[in-house]
Amino acid sequence: MRRRSILYVVLAVTLGGCASPPQPTVVRTSSPPTTIGTELPVEVVGPPEHDLGVAEIDRLAARADVTAPILDRVLGEIRWDTLVMTRTRGELTASCAGNRVTLRDGATTTCTTTFNGVALQWHVDVRKGSRTAEGSQLYSYTISPPDKVLLLGKRVYSSFLSQNVGEPEPVRRRCDRIPDISAFVVQADGETDTGYRCQFLAKRDEQAFVWTPLQVYLRGNGYVRFYRLE
Numbered sequence: 001m002r003r004r005s006i007l008y009v010v011l012a013v014t015l016g017g018c019a020s021p022p023q024p025t026v027v028r029t030s031s032p033p034t035t036i037g038t039e040l041p042v043e044v045v046g047p048p049e050h051d052l053g054v055a056e057i058d059r060l061a062a063r064a065d066v067t068a069p070i071l072d073r074v075l076g077e078i079r080w081d082t083l084v085m086t087r088t089r090g091e092l093t094a095s096c097a098g099n100r101v102t103l104r105d106g107a108t109t110t111c112t113t114t115f116n117g118v119a120l121q122w123h124v125d126v127r128k129g130s131r132t133a134e135g136s137q138l139y140s141y142t143i144s145p146p147d148k149v150l151l152l153g154k155r156v157y158s159s160f161l162s163q164n165v166g167e168p169e170p171v172r173r174r175c176d177r178i179p180d181i182s183a184f185v186v187q188a189d190g191e192t193d194t195g196y197r198c199q200f201l202a203k204r205d206e207q208a209f210v211w212t213p214l215q216v217y218l219r220g221n222g223y224v225r226f227y228r229l230e
Contacts, residue, residue, distance in 0.1 A: 033206065033207050033208055033209055034207065034208050034209075035201070035208070035209045035210070035211070036204070036208055036209070036210040036211065037199070037210055037211030037212075037213075038211065039174055039199075039211065040174040040175055040176055040197065040198065040199055041174070041176065041177050042157070042174060042175045042176065042177050042178075043172070043173070043174050044157045044160055044161060044173040044174060044175055044198070045161075045173075046161050047161070048158040048159075048161040048162050049088065049154055049155065049157075049158035051087040051088070051158075052083060052087050052088060052089065057080060057083045057084060058080070060079075060083055060089070060092070061076055061077075061079040061080035061083055062076055062079070063076030063077060063079075063080055064076045070101045070103065070139070070141065071096060071099070071100055071101050074096060074101055074109075074111060074124055074141070074143065075094045075095070075096065075111070077143060078094050078111055078113050078122045078143065079092060079094045079113060081113075081122075081143075081145070082094075082113040082115055082120065082150075084221070084222065085149060085150055085221065085222035086115055086150055086152060086155070086222060087155065087222065088152060088154070088155060090115050090116040091114075091115070091116050091117070092113065092114070092115050093113065093114045094111065094112070094113045094114075095111065095112055096109055096110070096111040096112075096124070097109055097110050097111070101124055101126065101141065102126060103126055103137075103139050104126060104128075105126065105127060105128035105139075106125075106126070106127070107125075107126045108123055108124065108125050108126070109123070109124040109126070110122070110123055110124075111123075111124055111143075115150060115181070116180070116181050117181070118150060118181050118182070118183055120146040120148060120150070120183070121146050121147075122143055122144065122145065122146055123143070123144040124141050124142075124143050124144075125141060125142050125143075125144065126139050126140070126141045127139065127140050127141070127142075145220075147185055148183040148184060148185055148186070149183065149184055149185075149186040149218055149219075149220060149221075149222055150181060150182075150183055150222065151178075151181070151182050151183070151184055151194060151218050151224075152180065152181050153177075153178035153179055153180050153181070154180070155224060156175065156178050156196065156198070156216055156224050157175060157178075159223075159224040159226075160173055160175060160198050160214075160224075160226065161173065163226050165200045165202075165212075165214075167200060167201075167202050167203070171200050171201060171202075172200065172201040173198065173199070173200045173201075174198065174199050174200075174211075175196070175197070175198040175199070175216075176196045176197050176198070176216075178196050178216075184218050186218055186219065186220045187220055189220055190219070190220055191217045191218060191219040191220065191225060192217065192218055193215055193216075193217055194216045194217065194218050195216075196216040197213050197214065197215060197216060197229065198213075198214045198216060198226060199211045199212055199213045199214060200212055200214070212228070213228070213229040214226040214227060214228055214229060215227045215228075215229050
């Protein structure tokens with residue numbers, strides 16, 4: 001009898017365990033974050049374009065030394081200044097009116113550089129200096145910068161990639177569709193609003209991201225700056 005009692009108790013416990021109902025599984029879901037704002041048409045992705053360094057600009061501009069004829073020196077200098085403005089390779093030509101620089105006190109010669117089909121005009125002002133011991137007349141000259149500055153679309157995108165927007169990387173960036181090349185009137189020591197815009201996606205909170213707009217400004221030296229649109 002004792003043995004039967006023990007078997008009975010064990011069997012009862014086993015059957016009781018099998019009879020327990022399954023516990024329900026709780027699945028918690030959350031809504032994906034929303035995005036506030038409208039995307040601009042061009043997605044800007046890396047890596048940034050390579051900017052020409054000084055050594056590369058020197059080689060491409062082929063500036064003449066001080067013993068070369070004044071025309072060669074002027075052409076080399078305006079090629080150099082154009083490449084500093086664009087910081088990129090392109091089809092570059094340079095010429096002066098009449099294929100010469102007028103050596104007369106107070107004379108002004110107009111010269112032109114053309115980069116990827118867009119022309120810039122430079123003005124070379126000549127002043128009479130002293131005479132050498134041999135009696136030769138010396139002249140000095142100054143080159144006035146053009147009243148326009150070149151803006152290259154790919155340089156805007158590249159500059160934007162390098163811009164610290166204060167957000168953890170990677171951050172999505174977009175811009176207007178900017179022409180390959182255009183020209184803007186900019187004072188030499190100033191900057192102008194190009195009218196183009198860029199934007200980056202910033203996290204507002206756990207529920208939302210917002211497209212933050214930036215104004216694209218062009219400086220007189222060809223550099224691009226970005227300012228938050230108030």
